[in-house]
Amino acid sequence: MKKRFLFLMCVIFFAIFVMSACEAKPGPVGATGADGPEGKSAYQAYKEKYNYEGTEQEWLQDLINGELSTLPEHLVTFDPNNGELAFTQSIKDGEKAKRPSLPIRDGYTFQGWMYDDGIAEEIWNFGGGSITEDITLIAKWDYATYELPxxxxxxxxxxxxxxxxxxxxxxxxxxxxxxxxxxxxxxxxxxxxxxxxxxxxxxxxxxxxxxxxxxxxxxxxxxxxxxxxxxxxxxxxxxxxxxxxxxxxxxxxxxxxxxxxxxxxxxxxxxxxQVQENEGRMDIELDEITEDMVDLKDFNFFIAMDWSVTEDPTAILDETYFYLEEYDQYFELKYPEKSQFVSQQQFDSFWAQLKAYVKEMMQAFENPDVEANKEKIQNEVNLNSLVDYLIIDQIMGEQDHAWKSFNMYYTNTSSDQENGKLNFGPIWDYDWCLYTPWTGSPNEDYTVSDEIAYSNIFFTAVADVPEFYEMVKERYTLYASPALEAYLEQFDEIASSVTESVAINAAKWYTSFDPDLSQDNIDFLKEYLENRKAVLDDAWLVATD
Structure with missing residues (x-):
């Protein structure tokens, strides 16, 4: 009897509540088909007015248990602005929204949840702001670091x-x-x-x-x-x-x-x-190619010894690159392009001469101790460029240049030491170096090597000819050793200038590695360069007046 009385009181209370909240005429109280505004059921009217998220059955149970709110509820939508889906909170009128967990966005720092009232934007104050209507809060982000451009x-x-x-x-x-x-x-x-x-x-x-x-x-x-x-x-x-x-x-x-x-x-x-022919870069660009240009050295050209050209789907054998079987080496023509030639006949002639020229130079470098070959190298090569290239590769412990990314060019339009010579450079591709063994993944080997090894036929020739090797010592003493010393003096400052950026980059790209991977590699680079200078100073440094 007591339970029936309580149930009846709940129903009567809700009938009064529905009439006031939904502005409906009284009908069969509690029936889901009761007419509310615009013919809506009491459940539908309540759901819309109070942002109720439960089912109709749950609503009836909440009604019986006296757990339905008589305060309007508002939706607070949170847009994390980081590619993830927005989410909502249902907040009773006049109450405060709950501060959600901090969103995450790689490379950014979270500044707060922004609210735009149509007049001004401001960071939402979760301690003081009351919710009186549906609102949207959008995550505000700033760059994670300003230490670099x-x-x-x-x-x-x-x-x-x-x-x-x-x-x-x-x-x-x-x-x-x-x-x-x-x-x-x-x-x-x-x-x-x-x-x-x-x-x-x-x-x-x-x-x-x-x-x-x-x-x-x-x-x-x-x-x-x-x-x-x-x-x-x-x-x-x-x-x-x-x-x-x-x-x-x-x-x-x-x-x-x-x-x-x-x-x-x-x-x-x-x-x-970009390493290319251009004013201020490789200044070898010709104004035009004319039909009276018939000899190879009428042209300027830029080539690279590069096996990886075979992986390039745009590369065409005997049009953009060629293969010298005797040396198991591929050479890519980077400039000029075939489309720049006046005719197919002119290009074919240029191509045949280029292959013959490269083969001829390779033969000279293969046997540099033969007097005729040594003279050819001295007369036709800018040895300063080759020696300087060798020195940089020895400092960096670069090994890829045995078969890829090894650049050289010829120019007859320069007014300096390059003119009419085969020049070596520009240097390129030092991602993987320091004499660390190739793994195909970010470096985790921190073994400092004392090795002095020559990666290709050009460098070996320099090391084998006493006159050329003396140039290595002279130019290392005059230019490279002081440059390396100055760089090491600045190294801590250079490393410090990228500290935050290296950490943020690691958090994005090296998550499956040791968290200290990047810093360990920076420390290893410094240790390697210090040791390298000692090794090369011992081998190449000569007394100067």
């Missing part, structure tokens, strides 16, 4: 999945002295083996020439991903040292940058010039 690339979420075709983009460079905003152009993948890793290397081509970081204006620039180098300083070190070697006509200028792609942190990169 920041590059923002926007493709409107279009994929960058080709090494041939550029994806339209806008490009901004900020947090540096020479800022640029919304430059138009294209971006594509670059590299061979490096493009297979999750962290992608890119080539950028602006619609018009741009002087990034105050460098010579150009359309094409490169973003090196350097996934295999957790220190992120191998290329930076090699390029910095090579810039002090006057025999190398052009060396890319490296800048460490943090890159964001469509608002997503892409990682720590090295931005530098």
């Amino acid at each position: 920041i590059i923002n690339i926007n493709t409107d979420d279009a994929e960058i999945d080709s090494k041939e075709n550029y994806t339209d983009m806008t490009f901004s460079l900020e947090n540096c002295e020479s800022e640029f905003f919304d430059l138009s152009g294209g971006i594509r993948l670059r590299g061979n083996s490096t493009s297979k890793y999750g962290k992608k290397p890119y080539r950028i081509k602006f619609d018009s020439k741009q002087p990034l970081f105050g460098l010579k204006k150009a359309k094409s620039w490169v973003l090196l991903a350097e996934y295999l180098d957790p220190s992120a300083l191998h290329n930076y070190t090699a390029f910095s040292l090579a810039s002090q070697m006057p025999g190398l006509g052009f060396t890319p200028t490296p800048y460490k940058v943090n890159v964001y792609l469509n608002g997503v942190y892409a990682g720590l990169y090295t931005l530098c010039e």
Whole structure:
């Protein structure tokens, strides 16, 4: 009897409640078909008014148990603004929203939940702000670090999945002295083996020439991903040292940058010039190729000894590269392109002469102690460039140049030591070096090597000919040893300038490795360079007046 009385009282109470809350005429109380506003059931009316999330059966049970609220409820929507789905809280009128757990976004620092009331944006105060209506709070983010320049690339979420075709983009460079905003152009993948890793290397081509970081204006620039180098300083070190070697006509200028792609942190990169024929870079570009150019040395040309060209789907045998079976080496023609020649006949003649010339030079370097070959090298090669290239590779412990990324060029339009000679350089590709064994994954070997090894036939020839080897000692003493000493004096400052960025990059790309991987590689690089200087000083340093 008592239970029936309590149930009847609940039903009577709710009938009064429904009439006031839903402004409905009384009907069969508790019946889900009772008319509410616009013919809605009591359940439907209550659900809409109070943002009730339960089923009709749950609603009836809550009604019986006296657990239904008479206060309106409001939805607070939280947009984490990090690619994840929004979520909501149902808050009673006049009460405070609950502070959710902190969202996460790679490469950014969370600033708070922003509220826009139509007049101004402000960070929501969870301790003081009461909820009186449905609102949306959006996560506000800032860059995780401002220690380096920041590059923002926007493709409107279009994929960058080709090494041939550029994806339209806008490009901004900020947090540096020479800022640029919304430059138009294209971006594509670059590299061979490096493009297979999750962290992608890119080539950028602006619609018009741009002087990034105050460098010579150009359309094409490169973003090196350097996934295999957790220190992120191998290329930076090699390029910095090579810039002090006057025999190398052009060396890319490296800048460490943090890159964001469509608002997503892409990682720590090295931005530098594209190695190409261009004013301010390799100044070998011809005004035009004319039909009276018939001999090989009427042209300027840029080639690379590079086995990885065979992995390039755009490469064409005997059109963009050739193979010398006697030396098991591939050579890629980087400039000029076939389309620049006046005719197929002219290109065919150039190509045949180029292959013969490279083979002839290889034969000379293969037996440099033969007097005729030694004289040929002395007369036709810019030995300063070759010796300086060798020295940089020995400092860096570079081994890939035995078969790839080994550049050389010929020019007859230069007014300096390069003119009419085969030049070696520009240097390139130091992601994997320091004489560490190849693993195909980021370096975890910290064994310092004392080895002095010559990776290719050109370097071996220099080491085998006493006159050439004396040049190594002289140029190391005059240029390389002082440059390396100066770099080591600055090393801690250089490493400190990328500390935050290296850690953020590691948190994105090296999650399956030791958390100290990047810092360990930085420490190893310093130890390696200090030891390397001692080894090479002992081998090559000569007394000077």
